Amino acid sequence: MIFIEIKSNILEVIAILDTLRDPRVLLLDDRFADVLIKKLGEYPRPSRAPQPFRSAKQRRWFFAALEDGTIKVPYQRTEQLMKGWKKEQTSQGVTVFNAVPYASLVQGKRTDQSPYHRATWKPYEDVAQDVDKTISPILDKSAQETINTIFSRSMPLRVL
Numbered sequence: 672m673i674f675i676e677i678k679s680n681i682l683e684v685i686a687i688l689d690t691l692r693d694p695r696v697l698l699l700d701d702r703f704a705d706v707l708i709k710k711l712g713e714y715p716r717p718s719r720a721p722q723p724f725r726s727a728k729q730r731r732w733f734f735a736a737l738e739d740g741t742i743k744v745p746y747q748r749t750e751q752l753m754k755g756w757k758k759e760q761t762s763q764g765v766t767v768f769n770a771v772p773y774a775s776l777v778q779g780k781r782t783d784q785s786p787y788h789r790a791t792w793k794p795y796e797d798v799a800q801d802v803d804k805t806i807s808p809i810l811d812k813s814a815q816e817t818i819n820t821i822f823s824r825s826m827p828l829r830v831l
Contacts, residue, residue: 700765704758712753715791
């Protein structure tokens with residue numbers, strides 16, 4: 672009989688399952704990715720903070736765009752950032768990404784975020800750490816159940 676005790680984070684759990692060559696390892700990655708995408712897609716409350724013009728050129732562009740209908744006031748969220756979060760299966764597991772051009776300015780690393788968004792939007796790394804703290808115990812339990820299922824049906828080992 673083989674006994675594996677798991678007291679680690681989800682990455683170690685996935686590594687153990689991967690060594691067993693069981694396809695169910697992707698389900699754990701997939702669940703984590705689904706929860707992460709859901710959390711990354713949650714919009715904070717609008718800040719309503721004033722956003723002053725940085726130059727006369729910017730001010731002219733704004734009023735010209737307002738006049739021709741390119742932009743509207745008050746600003747209505749398009750939810751493109753939320754819809755932009757996707758997952759992709761890779762040989763290493765699952766990759767979560769956002770291809771929206773301005774994603775890094777809103778939810779990127781703290782150093783990449785625009786100053787206006789820093790006060791209201793969490794960087795993607797912080798969101799991933801929060802999700803990891805919340806979901807890892809649940810996935811650890813699921814992984815333990817999967818391992819138990821695998822070994823309860825396996826053939827006894829024979830020494831040659």
